[in-house]
Amino acid sequence: MPTASVTLVPLGSLAGAPPPSPTLHGALCWATAVLVGDAPAQAMAQELTCTDAFPIAWSDEGRTIRFLPLPLQMPPMRQTPKQLAGKQEEVRRLYWQKRLKGVRYLSESLFRQMAQGALSLEALGERLATQQVAQWGTCLLTSEEAQLLGARPRRLLVASDITHNEIDRWTLAVAEGRLFLREETFFAPRAGLWFAIHLPSEERMRLLPALLRYLEDTGVGGERTTGKGHFYWRLDEAPFSLPDVPDADAWMSLSHYLPAPEEVQTWEGKSSLLRYRLVTWQARYEAMFVGGEVVYKPLRRLFASGSVFPLTAKQELYGRAVPSGERLGHTVWVCGRALPAFIRAGGGA
DSSP: OOOEEEEEEESSOEESSSOOHHHHHHHHHHHHHHHTOHHHHHHHHHHOEEOOOEEEEEOTTOOEEEEEEOOOOOOOOSSOOSSHHHHHHHHHHHHHHHHTTTOOEEEHHHHHHHHTTSOOHHHHHHHHHTTSEEEETTEEEEHHHHHHHOSSOSOSEEEEEEEEEEEETTTTEEEEEEEEEEEEEEEOTTEEEEEEEEOOOHHHHTTHHHHHHHHHHHOSSSOGGGTTTOEEEEEOSSOOOOOOOTTOOEEEESSOBOOOHHHHHTTTTOGGGOBOOEEEEOOBOOOTTTTTOOOBOOOEEEEOTTOEEEOSSOOSOBSOEEEEEEETTEEEEEEOOBOEEEEOGGGTO
C-alpha cells in the first residue's frame, strides 16, 4: 500500500487537468536526475509508483478532507426486463446513474463505505436527495464534511476554456485569426490536490523532501514559464491508508494503468467485473534543458483511474513501466504501474 502522501497547495491555476500518475512519476524522476544523477533516476523510475492527483480541501481549523475517484459504474442494461418490478428497478437505477453522471470524486469517508459494499449507487443517490450528501461540482461529500469546510464556492476545482492568441515573432503583434482555447483548472480557496506514493526503498524515500522542494521551484505540467502548475509541495506526516476489505472481489485503479499481458489473461471469463475508461496518452519529454524543443513520447493507451478490474490475486501494485526512448543520454520511462484500492463490486461500488 502507499507509504507516503503529498499535498499540493496551489499558487495559481493549472494548465489542463490535474496531473495524472505518469506526469507525477516523470516529474519526480527528472528531479532525481537533476539533483542526484542518472543512475539514481533510473532506479527511481523502476521503483516509484504514484496515484493520479485528486482534490483535497481543508477547513479553517486545518482538518483535511481527501477525495478519491468514484468507481466506474456498470453500463446500462441492453435488454429491458420483462417483469414490471424489474423495469421499475432498472428505471430507478438509470435515474441515479444519470443524476450522478457528473460526479468524479468521493470524499474519503464515502469512498470507504462504497469500497466495503455498504453504499450502493442507489443509496448514494438517495442520500443526495435527502441532503445527507452534498455535491460540490464533481465531488461528493457528507453534509457534516460540507459544514466543516464552511462557506466557499460549491466547486473545489473548476475547469474552464481560456482564450489565447498567437504572437507573430517577426512583427511582435497578435497574429490575425490565430485565437485558440486552452483548458485551465482553477482552485477554490483552501482547496488543492494530493497524491499517494509507493516507494519501497528507504534510500530513495529519504530523497523525497529534496525532490519536492525542487518541483516547488520548477512546477509541474505545461505552461510553467507563464506561472501555471506551481504549488507548495508538502510531504504529509501520516501515511495514507486505504480501507481494508477482506472480502473484496475487485480492485479499482488509483493511477493510469498499463496492464502486463499475464494480467489481461486473468480477466477471461470475468468480464462482468470489468468497468473501465481508456485514455490516449502522448506526453512530451521534459523540454527545460533543451531550449523548449517539443518532442512527444510514443502514443499509448492506458486505463484511467477509477477503472475497476476483477480481483484474482491481491498485489501491492499492478501494471508495468515501459521505455519510451532516449533523452539527454538516458532512458525515459512511461509508468503504467497502478496503486489499487480493493473493493466489493458486488455491493454496488
